[in-house]
Amino acid sequence: MTQTPSDDATISRRHFVLGTAGLVAAAAGLPALADAKTASHHSTGASKMTTVTTKDGTKIFCKDWGKGQPIVFSHGWPLSADAWDGQMLFFAQQGYRVIAHDRRSHGRSEQTFHGNDMDTYADDLATLLDTLDIKNAVMVGHSTGGGEVAHYIGRHGTKRVAKAVLVGAVPPIMAKTAAYPGGLPIDVFDGIRKGVADNRSQFYKDLTIPFYGYNRPGAKISEGIREAFWAQGMAGGIKGQYDCIKQFSEVDYTEDLKKIDVPTLIVHGDDDQIVPIGNAGLLSAKIVKNATLKVYKGAPHGLAQTEQDQFNADLLAFIKA
Numbered sequence: 001m002t003q004t005p006s007d008d009a010t011i012s013r014r015h016f017v018l019g020t021a022g023l024v025a026a027a028a029g030l031p032a033l034a035d036a037k038t039a040s041h042h043s044t045g046a047s048k049m050t051t052v053t054t055k056d057g058t059k060i061f062c063k064d065w066g067k068g069q070p071i072v073f074s075h076g077w078p079l080s081a082d083a084w085d086g087q088m089l090f091f092a093q094q095g096y097r098v099i100a101h102d103r104r105s106h107g108r109s110e111q112t113f114h115g116n117d118m119d120t121y122a123d124d125l126a127t128l129l130d131t132l133d134i135k136n137a138v139m140v141g142h143s144t145g146g147g148e149v150a151h152y153i154g155r156h157g158t159k160r161v162a163k164a165v166l167v168g169a170v171p172p173i174m175a176k177t178a179a180y181p182g183g184l185p186i187d188v189f190d191g192i193r194k195g196v197a198d199n200r201s202q203f204y205k206d207l208t209i210p211f212y213g214y215n216r217p218g219a220k221i222s223e224g225i226r227e228a229f230w231a232q233g234m235a236g237g238i239k240g241q242y243d244c245i246k247q248f249s250e251v252d253y254t255e256d257l258k259k260i261d262v263p264t265l266i267v268h269g270d271d272d273q274i275v276p277i278g279n280a281g282l283l284s285a286k287i288v289k290n291a292t293l294k295v296y297k298g299a300p301h302g303l304a305q306t307e308q309d310q311f312n313a314d315l316l317a318f319i320k321a
Helices: 005-028 033-044 081-093 118-131 144-156 186-211 223-235 238-249 254-258 281-287 308-320
Strands: 048-053 059-065 070-074 097-101 137-142 161-167 264-269 292-296
Touching: 048 118, 059 081, 059 118, 070 081, 070 118, 070 144, 081 097, 081 137, 081 223, 081 308, 097 118, 118 144, 137 144, 144 161, 144 238, 144 254, 161 308, 186 223, 186 238, 254 281, 264 281, 264 308, 281 292, 292 308
Parallel strands: 070 097, 070 137, 137 161, 161 264, 264 292
Antiparallel strands: 048 059, 059 097
């Protein structure tokens, strides 16, 4: 059948209307037209996005792509599941099922005034795994997400977990205490609270520099990575992000680490300016039974992006081992 110019115009207008409807729906927080296909996505194993509802009624956004052994990613502060894009794409292409959620009050999950604490984060993660009936999972947590993974295991055990990976993770504890005198002074975290409360937009932009080691001699700055960090941070809610500062700094995860009884990989950059390796990765590797420690020489906190290829390869090797 031959299309006339008027046919082309009609088709173009239809595409424009459908596209605009999707944008308007997204802006209004309404389901887009494509959401009708979600059910078929679940049956085919194609890429899908969904929400789960926690016990207090909070809706948690997550991505759930592919088939195979599940790898569950927990993101750092103040980011979202999008921080794992480089890993989600790679491992889905390698034949794994990849799952990443936005922690409550972060990214696209609902923003709550209460419940922004590590006990609730771990329980939210448990709800996600139970709802999706995840088994034999590799749990990967970066920074605050590493605390979330450790605390999930501490509270809920490893019945759904095959392996654990802590990347630049905050355990055992970031703040200086009598038990951990090598920690950072509480003044450091009070400064973070002030930065978030006063002007979190500027604070997040500035934070990208040490986060990715862009203040080091010879560092190649990626404005794209910096902008992605800022966009993820600003998508979340200020109250939840403010509350989360205490969770990544003052919570002691020592007992959680002792309960990890699955093969565990601990990855940390020795030039991590956000979570210094001496009071984090090096100590966690001594507490977790039979942990494997891999130190990235000269790598920053955001090594999953700056050292993406190496990290993906190391993670794949650990999963296959």
